[in-house]
Amino acid sequence: xxxxxxxxxxxxxxxxxxxxxxxxxxxxxxxxxxxxxxxxxxxxxxxxxxxxxxxxxxxxxxxxxxxxxxxxxxxxxxxxxxxxxxxxxxxxxxxxxxxxxxxxxxxxxxxxxxxxxxxxxxxxxxxxxxxxxxxxxxxxxxxxxxxxxxxxxxxxxxxxxxxxxxxxxxxxxxxxxxxxxxxxxxxxxxxxxxxxxxxxxxxxxxxxxxxxxxxxxxxxxxxxxxxxxxxx
Amino acid sequence: xxxxxxxxxxxxxxxxxxxxxxxxxxxxxxxxxxxxxxxxxxxxxxxxxxxxxxxxxxxxxxxxxxxxxxxxxxxxxxxxxxxxxxxxxxxxxxxxxxxxxxxxxxxxxxxxxxxxxxxxxxxxxxxxxxxxxxxxxxxxxxxxxxxxxxxxxxxxxxxxxxxxxxxxxxxxxxxxxxxxxxxxxxxxxxxxxxxxxxxxxxxxxxxxxxxxxxxxxxxxxxxxxxxxxxxxxxxxxxxxxxxxxxxxxxxxxxxxxxxxxxxxxxxxxxxxxxxxxxxxxxxxxxxxxxxxxxxxxxxxxxxxxxxxxxxxxxxxxxxxxxxxxxxxxxxxxxxxxxxxxxxxxxxxxxxxxxxxxxxxxxxxxxxxxxxxxxxxxxxxxxxxxxxxxxxxxxxxxxxxxxxxxxxxxxxxxxxxxxxxxxxxxxxxxxxxxxxxxxxxxxxxxxxxxxxxxxxxxxxxxxxxxxxxxxxxxxxxxxxxxxxxxxxxxxxxxxxxxxxxxxxxxxxxxxxxxxxxxxxxxxxxxxxxxxxxxxxxxxxxxxxxxxxxxxxxxxxxxxxxxxxxxxxxxxxxxxxxxxxxxxxxxxxxxxxxxxxxxxxxxxxxxxxxxxxxxxxxxxxxxxxxxxxxxxxxxxxxxxxxxxxxxxxxxxxxxxxxxxxxxxxxxxxxxxxxxxxxxxxxxxxxxxxxxx
Numbered sequence: 001x002x003x004x005x006x007x008x009x010x011x012x013x014x015x016x017x018x019x020x021x022x023x024x025x026x027x028x029x030x031x032x033x034x035x036x037x038x039x040x041x042x043x044x045x046x047x048x049x050x051x052x053x054x055x056x057x058x059x060x061x062x063x064x065x066x067x068x069x070x071x072x073x074x075x076x077x078x079x080x081x082x083x084x085x086x087x088x089x090x091x092x093x094x095x096x097x098x099x100x101x102x103x104x105x106x107x108x109x110x111x112x113x114x115x116x117x118x119x120x121x122x123x124x125x126x127x128x129x130x131x132x133x134x135x136x137x138x139x140x141x142x143x144x145x146x147x148x149x150x151x152x153x154x155x156x157x158x159x160x161x162x163x164x165x166x167x168x169x170x171x172x173x174x175x176x177x178x179x180x181x182x183x184x185x186x187x188x189x190x191x192x193x194x195x196x197x198x199x200x201x202x203x204x205x206x207x208x209x210x211x212x213x214x215x216x217x218x219x220x221x222x223x224x225x226x227x228x229x230x231x232x
Numbered sequence: 233x234x235x236x237x238x239x240x241x242x243x244x245x246x247x248x249x250x251x252x253x254x255x256x257x258x259x260x261x262x263x264x265x266x267x268x269x270x271x272x273x274x275x276x277x278x279x280x281x282x283x284x285x286x287x288x289x290x291x292x293x294x295x296x297x298x299x300x301x302x303x304x305x306x307x308x309x310x311x312x313x314x315x316x317x318x319x320x321x322x323x324x325x326x327x328x329x330x331x332x333x334x335x336x337x338x339x340x341x342x343x344x345x346x347x348x349x350x351x352x353x354x355x356x357x358x359x360x361x362x363x364x365x366x367x368x369x370x371x372x373x374x375x376x377x378x379x380x381x382x383x384x385x386x387x388x389x390x391x392x393x394x395x396x397x398x399x400x401x402x403x404x405x406x407x408x409x410x411x412x413x414x415x416x417x418x419x420x421x422x423x424x425x426x427x428x429x430x431x432x433x434x435x436x437x438x439x440x441x442x443x444x445x446x447x448x449x450x451x452x453x454x455x456x457x458x459x460x461x462x463x464x465x466x467x468x469x470x471x472x473x474x475x476x477x478x479x480x481x482x483x484x485x486x487x488x489x490x491x492x493x494x495x496x497x498x499x500x501x502x503x504x505x506x507x508x509x510x511x512x513x514x515x516x517x518x519x520x521x522x523x524x525x526x527x528x529x530x531x532x533x534x535x536x537x538x539x540x541x542x543x544x545x546x547x548x549x550x551x552x553x554x555x556x557x558x559x560x561x562x563x564x565x566x567x568x569x570x571x572x573x574x575x576x577x578x579x580x581x582x583x584x585x586x587x588x589x590x591x592x593x594x595x596x597x598x599x600x601x602x603x604x605x606x607x608x609x610x611x612x613x614x615x616x617x618x619x620x621x622x623x624x625x626x627x628x629x630x631x632x633x634x635x636x637x638x639x640x641x642x643x644x645x646x647x648x649x650x651x652x653x654x655x656x657x658x659x660x661x662x663x664x665x666x667x668x669x670x671x672x673x674x675x676x677x678x679x680x681x682x683x684x685x686x687x688x689x690x691x692x693x694x695x696x697x698x699x700x701x702x703x704x705x706x707x708x709x710x711x712x713x714x715x716x717x718x719x720x721x722x723x724x725x726x727x728x729x730x731x732x733x734x735x736x737x738x739x740x741x742x743x744x745x746x747x748x749x750x751x752x753x754x755x756x757x758x759x760x761x762x763x764x765x766x767x768x769x770x771x772x773x774x775x776x777x778x779x780x781x782x783x784x785x786x787x788x789x790x791x792x793x794x795x796x797x798x799x800x801x802x803x804x805x806x807x808x809x810x811x812x813x814x815x816x817x818x819x820x821x822x823x824x825x826x827x828x829x830x831x832x833x834x835x836x837x838x839x840x841x842x843x844x845x846x847x848x849x850x851x852x853x854x855x856x857x858x859x860x861x862x863x864x865x866x867x868x869x870x871x872x873x874x875x876x877x878x879x880x881x882x883x884x885x886x887x888x889x890x891x892x893x894x895x896x897x898x899x900x901x902x903x904x905x906x907x908x909x910x911x912x913x914x915x916x917x918x919x920x921x922x
Contacts (some may be wrong), residue, residue, distance in 0.1 A: 015564055016472050018388025022658045025674065055656075057386040060472025116381045118653045147385070147653045212655050217672060217788065219663070 007087075007230060009035040010048035012078070012094075014069045019055035019091065019211060026214035031227045040072040050087035050230060051078055053094030055147070055209060065108060065150045066096035075101055087131055087230065088203045092148055095195070095205030104198055104205050105163070106155035111148070112188030118147040120220065121186050123194050123208060124174040127167050130201045135229040141178050142171075142222040144208040146194075151187040151207040153196075163196055171195035171206055235260055243270035249600075256595055264581060264588040267533035268596060271499035272506060275763055278599035281729045282761040285739055288746040293755040295718040295783070303424065304344045304414070305757025307719040309783045310678045314418045316350045319358075319411035319684070319723040319779045321762035325466045326379075326408035330372045334379030334408050335469035336541050341412040342389060343495035346478050347544065349422035349485045350414025353657060354671060355384050357394035357410050358684040358723075358777045359648075362403025364640050369398065372406050379469075380410075381651040386471035387478070390660055391652035392669035394684055395777075398640045401688070404767035409723045411684055411779040415673065422485050424494040425512035425547075429575040431491055432553045433505070433516055436560050436567045437477045437543040440500070441526035443467050444539025455728050455764045473542040473565070480563040481544060487559070489552035496543040502536045502596075504545035506579050509593035515578040516593070518571030532588040536581065547573060606739045607732035615693050618826040620812045626821060629865075635820055636862040637869055642816060662792055665874070667709040667858050672787045679787025681715030683780055688773030689814045690829035695737045697829055699744035699776050704837050705860055706780040707752055708896060711841045712856040714790040714848035715782030720749060722759040722778050727771030729763045737774035738763075745776060751834040754780070791848045793857035794874025795899050800854050802879060804864070806840045806895035816861050844896050859895040867897050 009027050013020045020037060027035040038045070045051065058069035069075070075097075082088045082103055090098040098104045111117055120143050125136045136142075155163070163169050171194040175184040180192040187207075195206030210223030240250040243266065253261055253269050261269060275281055291299040296308040298316070306316035322337025338355060345352045357380050362369035373396075384391045389412070426433070444467035484490050492512065494504045501523070509516050520535050530538075548556045553569060560567035574580070579596065581589040626632045636642055649664040661679060662670035668683035685706040691698030707717040722745065727734035749756055765772040784790060795802075812818050813827025847853040855875065859867040872879050 015476050016386070018386075018475065018656060022656065025658060029674070056388060057472065057475070060386060060470070060475075062472065115378070116385055116651045116653070118385075118655060119650050145655055147655060149385075209655075212658055215658070217661055218655070218658060 007033060007049045008047055009033055009050050009052060010038045010045060011035060011052045011054055012038045012040060012074055014040045014058035014072055016058045016060050017054055017056035017093070019209065023052050023054045023091070023211040026211035026223065027227065030214040030224065031231060033227070033231060038074060040074045043073050043077045045077045045081050050089065051081060053090040053097050055092030055094060058093055058097065065093060066100035069097045070101040079103065082203050085200065085202050089132060090205040091209055091211065092207055095207055096150065098203065098205045103203050104196055105159045106153055106196070108150045109152040109154050110150050111152050116149040117186050118145065119186070120145045121208060122174050122176050122184060123171040124178050124180060126172055127170045127197070129167070130170060130197050130204060132204045132226050132229050133170060135232050136225050139178060141174060141176065142225065143213070143220045144210055144222050145212050146186060146208050148187070148207055151189060153189040153193045155190065160190060166199050168196050168199065169193055170197050170204060171208070235266070239263070240266060240270070243267060244274065245270050249273065252600055257591065262588060264532045264536055265591055267537050268502045268506070268589060268591065271502050271537055272596050273599035275761070277499050277503055279761055280599040281602050281604055281763065282724070282738070283601055284603055285742045286759070288742055289756040290746065290749050291755050293719065294753040297719060297755040297757050298421065299755060299757045303758070304348055305721070307755070307757065307781065308418055309680055309718065310673065310676050312418050313673065313676065314416050314421060315413060315680055315781055316345055316348055316416060317411060317413040317721050317779060317781055318344050318758040319409055319721045319777065320344070320760040321723050321725055322408045322410065323405060323725065323762055323765055326376055327372065327406050329466040330375035331379040331382070332466050332468055334376040335383035335471070336467045337408055337410045338380055338383040339469050339471065339474050339541055340497045341410050342387060342474065342478070343497065343544065345412045345414035346481055347422065347424065347493050347495040348414070348416065349420050349482070350416035351482060352389045352412055352414045352478065353659060354392045354413040354669070354682065355389050355410060356392060356682060356684045356779060358686055359394060360397045360399065360402040360407035360688065360775065362398065363400050364398045366403055369403060376406070376408055377648045377651055383469050383471045385653040387475050388656050390654045390656050392654050392660055392671065393664050393682065395686060396640065396645050396648060397686070397688070399688065399773065401770055401773045404770050405765045405772050407725050407765065407772060407775060409725070409777050411721060413682060413781065422490065423492050424508055425492045426508040426514050426516060426573050427512040428491060428550065428573055429514070431547050431550050431573040432569045433518060433571040433573060434546045434548055434553065434556065434567055434569050435523060435543060436480070436546055437565055438470065438473055438540055439524040439526045439566055440535055440538045440543065441540045442530065442534060442538060445534060445537050455766050467539050467541050469541055476563040476565055477542055477544065480560045480565055484546070484556050484559045487555055489549045489555050491547040491549060493544060493546050496545060498539060500536070500538050500540065500543065501545070506593045506596045508545060508547065509577070509579055510597035513577065515574040515576050515580070516571055517574050517580045518582070520581060520583040522568055522570040524566045524568055532581065532583040604729055604735045605732045606736035608736055609733035615826045616828060618813070620827045623812060623818065623822055632817065632821055633865050633869065636816060636866050639816055639820055642862045642866055661787055662713055662790060666792045667712040668715065668782070670713050670715070670784065670787065670790050677786050679784040679790070681710050681713045681782040681784060683709040684777060685709065686775050686777035688775035689825055691737070691741055691775060692773040693814045693827065693829050695740035695774050696744035697832060699741040700748035700832050700834070701829055702776060702778050703745060703748040703752065704832060705858065706778050707841055708858040710780060710782035711845040711848070712791060712793065712858050712896060714845065715784045716845060717752060717754055717780055717782045720754050720756045720778055720780050722756055722776055724759065724761045725765050725772060725775040725777065726763050727766040734771060741774055741776050748834060752838065785849065789849055789851065791853055791856045792874065793871050794855055795871045795877045795879065796854040796875055798877055800899040802881065803898050804895060805844055805898060808864070808895065815863065817863065840896065844898060847898060854899045856896060856898040859897060864895065864897070871897060871899070
């Protein structure tokens with residue numbers, strides 16, 4: 001395993017993925033990290049330390065978000081990679097794919113407002129004992145944008161109770177003052193959930209886009225904290 | 233078999249047009265040939281009615297411009313970097329089926345960009361509907377926004393701006409315009425020429441179906457008859473295929489094995505085969521049996537006219553076709569060689585071994601030009617001489633301002649903008665809601681700004697001045713964010729040009745735009761004409777919509793409209809006159825659309841804009857905002873709302889809602905510490921307060 005600062009990132013490209021280059025620029029230009037693309041038909045992930053399933057519309061979101069991508073050849077290798085403790089981050093459509101692949105529990109429904117929503121939201125950091133959040137402070141409020149039509153997280157009560165008990169809820173939508181109000185919830189997500197991790201904490205899914213706010217000229221640099229956590 | 237008049241009339245051709253075809257080719261056309269002429273000579277594809285006037289528009293300006301016929305044009309914004317852009321309309325399809333109409337409008341204009349080798353980086357959507365209290369207008373508005381969101385978001389091309397306007401004349405014929413912008417290295421701009429005898433002609437992307445047949449020739453080139461069922465003429469969009477097509481085409485162009493590439497929009501295979509051949513001084517011999525299709529039993533004329541979306545025609549280098557085909561297959565797309573380039577300039581179409589069309593490509597690509605009569609409309613004199621001095625002063629100015637701010641033509645467009653992904657590609661430095669969007673160009677100090685503007689009401693009251701006011705406002709929007717206006721694309725939405733009063737509106741608008749573009753030193757690099765935007769009951773206002781791109785020397789030096797902090801000084805640039813004609817105030821408070829639009833002194837306008845641009849570039853301005861709809865009162869309110877601060881301004885002479893051009897509001901960083909408590913008592917300045 002490489003040391004933290006030498007993390008080699010791999011960004012998976014499915015047909016229809018459209019935030020792959022954004023993640024590449026954030027990591028390459030913004031963080032100076034080594035990063036390469038992985039075509040969805042590749043099955044050899046040797047040499048990568050952190051795999052990113054980026055945002056977009058893999059397979060056009062046809063059938064259901066992430067439902068087709070989970071059958072792409074690369075996903076077998078990604079599942080093995082995660083099982084061996086490899087770092088696996090799903091952003092937006094990537095989170096949806098992780099849910100469909102069963103690498104994280106729960107499912108995404110259509111936003112309660114029935115429309116796509118693209119805007120900056122506030123996120124409260126709920127867990128800092130993950131490789132993705134260790135540079136953050138618990139309870140801190142981050143400004144990171146969302147852009148999705150299906151971000152309304154749902155799981156049955158037992159699963160959500162499990163997530164709470166094991167501190168797997170990593171981010172919650174909140175008001176600027178950190179209150180997790182209904183008004184601050186942009187999509188109707190259960191318990192204002194914006195991001196969760198697996199029990200082993202090496203797999204995380206989040207709907208907001210940290211790669212969209214890595215360079216301050218774009219309005220916020222709070223997304224850097226995710227990369228700082230990984231690279232720190 | 234002799235042609236029955238019914239056959240050409242059903243294809244939208246007039247008897248005289250049919251005779252012209254017979255004269256030009258020296259015989260009766262075959263049914264397939266007739267169909268090909270009907271689309272290629274339609275107003276939508278060939279511009280036979282508008283071409284004579286479009287020649288007035290300048291092709292050159294202060295930035296190196298690339299202008300080439302009906303393709304996207306562009307300007308070089310940094311050494312070796314060209315920004316290509318074009319605007320188009322999808323009005324008729326959107327009125328018939330708003331979701332798919334708007335969606336395929338986005339798809340079509342994006343193809344215009346990447347067909348030239350440019351990566352699409354932004355889309356803007358200027359939209360016009362009937363008054364929002366009409367259920368039909370609300371339905372169309374909601375579904376059009378959803379269609380844009382559905383298609384644009386999936387492509388991963390940010391929608392960074394546009395307009396929303398609601399006026400009764402658009403009630404029976406909405407205007408759905410869409411502008412796309414792309415970036416390309418100047419020496420890598422791709423061509424759409426077919427050259428090199430024997431080179432393979434390849435169709436890529438979606439298979440061909442019966443959708444959209446007659447969309448261009450019939451739907452977009454005639455008036456709307458409201459009772460007609462035209463839904464089948466609307467195409468169905470598949471943004472996932474388009475996204476793969478973008479990536480595959482750009483990858484194929486990188487290999488150097490592609491000779492020419494052209495998107496299939498209106499008129500599909502007819503348009504691409506004939507126009508690529510004509511542009512390259514070559515011909516083509518194609519076999520329709522090889523075209524991948526969605527259903528069996530399609531007739532040759534149907535295949536030639538189909539407007540199935542997400543298809544391109546590509547000419548590859550002989551011997552390197554496998555390399556090209558492999559890239560499209562990697563992306564899961566059809567790619568089939570359907571013919572070869574020939575040297576004799578003839579377009580030959582075969583089906584089952586039978587020659588179904590044999591025409592000279594240049595003849596087909598060069599429709600006859602019509603010089604239509606223009607006549608001043610009856611209403612013009614009346615509105616020009618309207619006396620607005622008798623308009624009573626309102627009793628409650630606060631109520632007037634509140635009412636203006638509540639107008640759907642002025643209120644924030646967040647409801648729509650939040651449905652558009654405006655951030656993907658991580659270039660959006662200034663998001664929708666400001667005077668113009670600002671985009672960074674990664675790896676370059678320079679940035680670009682872009683805005684779309686139209687004002688049908690002004691153009692209705694005075695088409696010549698109205699068109700100039702639109703360009704002036706677009707340019708003002710750009711200087712307010714700190715960009716130097718550099719190039720224009722126009723989308724000219726008008727009524728039936730065969731009616732002399734409508735054609736007069738078109739003529740005067742084009743003349744006004746041509747003169748103003750010259751005065752500003754701006755080339756019109758690309759454009760689109762949409763005629764026949766009328767129903768038996770109403771015609772739309774004459775509505776030229778302009779998309780203007782500006783250049784920021786340093787993208788970090790930009791401005792936004794919100795006041796930044798208490799104590800800053802507010803400066804009003806320009807002059808204020810009693811210009812009430814065509815204002816939102818006159819319409820809302822007095823129910824009148826009349827008078828002359830604001831007078832425009834182009835030389836003074838240029839000076840005001842130069843001063844504003846310099847103030848932003850030199851960092852003297854903390855914010856800048858253009859006074860447009862709703863005038864100074866609304867501009868001040870918007871700057872306060874954006875900045876979450878208040879403002880104290882003097883009221884001498886009255887801060888009416890006169891929408892005079894040449895006025896810009898700017899808060900200076902060089903504030904005096906006392907100014908918050910001592911507002912400057914001048915009509916031309918004030919101060920922000922907390």
